[in-house]
Amino acid sequence: MRLEIGKINITDIRFAEESKIESGVLYVNPEDLKPVVLEDDKIKDVCFDIAKPGESVRITPVKDVIEPRVKVEGKGGVFPGWVSKVDTVGSGKTLALKGMALVTAGKIVGFQEGVIDMTGPGAAYTPFSKTLNLVMVCEPVEGLKQHDYEAAVRKAGFRVAAKIGELARGIEPDDTCVYETLGIKEGMEKYPDLPRVGYVSMLQTQGLLHDTYVYGVDAKKIIPTIISPTETMDGAIVSGNCVSACDKNPTYIHQNNPVIEDLFAQHGKTINFVCQIITNENVYLADKERSSNMTAKLCRMLDLDGIILTQEGFGNPDTDLIMNCKKIEAEGVKTVIVTDEYAGRDGKSQSLADADVAADAVVTGGNANEVIILPKLDKVIGTLDYINKIAGASDKTLREDGTLEVELQVITAATNEMGFGTLSAR
């Protein structure tokens, strides 16, 4: 499958009478977007705000981050199964608004959403301090159940991202990248001497508020399967979860999956990037056994020489991670894990809740328990009402002088387990 991603660099976002993109500036009239959100009668009201890099702004509680895109050539549309039909995506041409993001915010459950600081020490930890952010804060109707609210905000985010993405239709991109995967036989013939490498991505699928969707399907109900990484780029995988902010994979990171990006960069040079395999992280132990068996079998059937394995979350998913690693290695397929660590505030405890000798090649996104002090910022988009409650905070978080003492856990994508974060040991 061959996908062209046309990149339109957004240099500013402004509220205006007319929604449009002109000379790299995204002009938005919130009145154009409100009906798109409010078509779901579970949402009572919505307000939009803009946060720019370097501004003294804190966004919290953050739920999802989405990159607006539009499909201009080829089958299907963005976010298949949600805003578009379920045609197979991943080929043709897609335009992406680079340098910006749509951030959905507001309280869903009071402890699993994140923080994005646009300036200060916290900003260095989140990739979303570098994007121009259009923030959407939704208010649910009275008495709405948490999971219904999560679904409503999730879907509204995709609709709004698609609406903004539509503004790019007809615009000449600043840059175009081409990504191409080949058929199995075709790839072997074209790159006979290159190692065959796959990417196994574990999707968060523990239950309500902890789910990921593939073409609209709840991924905990799938058995592991093969997809083209270009399908992921077109929004075939979306986030529907409220797990710890630091190692949650927001939709934006699925769309811009750095493992896929890096494997494509080496495709045809040092490796033959064969495909992406998706699997899940269910809570039921027999499901874990089944899925890891299937994943290992797929790796073997595809005659892979090596794979990169990424996870989402801590605890329960660590068991899937290790099961996958063990079984895939046992098939003779070299496995490299990308994860993060919960090694305690001093970094001295065991990093993962599970381990095995087969996990001998591990890349870490950092220690989520590391403590950081965030300064008081001038403006909060959303609310600080829950700041003492979110994962990585404590009753001592909000200090008298307005500063926050938190673990990196609270910062969106700080220790991302697909390697989208900026932490480094260098």
Added chain:
Amino acid sequence: MKYFILTNNSLAAEELGKTHEIRFVEGGLRDVFVEARDLIHQGAVLLNHPLYGSVKPNETPFRSLLLHRAKSSTEEACASVDPESVRLIGNAVSVCDKFIAKKETTDPRILQDFQVVDLSLLKSAMESADR
């Protein structure tokens, strides 16, 4: 699969008590793990992952575990202790002890959210067990 639910979540007990066997634990999350560990050493088999939810043990006070029925005779049970269950519950207790204890939240809105999430993740496991 025949199972019972070991929980300290009153919402789970209330909602599932009429249709399922509930063993209610008065206490915190660690108490549920310790009780489960005892039952596992008597032959019970763990069916869901004790660290589900990516909700860290020092953050949520609630936990609900699905366990396959314990054997009645102690001798028979000792012969059939499930090593994977022993390993998982042992790891869970260690993780619990590793995280610094936090003052438990008393905010009823947050407590209710924790209960709801716990119950929904329990149901996610039950859905697989009931297939």
